[in-house]
Amino acid sequence: MARNRENNVDEEQSVKRGSKGKIIILALLFVLLAAGFGVGGTYIANKYFLNKSSEKSTETQATITSNEKLVSVSKFVVNLSGNTSTDNLTYVRLKISCLVADDDAKTSLKKSMPLVRNSVINVLNTKTANDLLNTSNSISTLKNDIKNEINTEYGTTIVKQVYITDLVIQ
Known part of the structure; x- marks a missing residue:
């Protein structure tokens, strides 16, 4: 009977440790996915959606020649x-x-x-x-x-x- 109680206590502790481990793994997975989506979204936005030609045109308008x-x-x-x-x-x-x-x-x-x-x-x-x-x-x-x-x-x-x-x- 004492052995049964010890086995039950060991099983409960291993279940608690297992559920904590799952929570930690899920949290890490969530953080990695969020970081991946952030980096991917930034890359896609920079490549396809931002208009870089307007930035270049304003830079060329403000040039002063060496004589001026x-x-x-x-x-x-x-x-x-x-x-x-x-x-x-x-x-x-x-x-x-x-x-x-x-x-x-x-x-x-x-x-x-x-x-x-x-x-x-x-x-x-x-x-x-x-x-x-x-x-x-x-x-x-x-x-x-x-x-x-x-x-x-x-x-x-x-x-x-x-x-x-x-x-x-x-």
């Missing part, structure tokens, strides 16, 4: 138009860099920095906060307006492109 130079213009803090009450004034802080053709144009633009600053202030004074924030191409329009105003005031096309390096509207 950037001229940094110090920060502007300007009142925007639209609000005439002193309680609701809207300000813009802007820092730009201008792309010019070569070293001679860079030197010439640096000598004409008051003209450049005046042109930027004239453009910003005509804008409202909504003009700068509401449309998806408003920043592109602002850059183009600044470039055109500088070139008009200068009398020739000296600025090829305007880059906005800092923009805060408050």
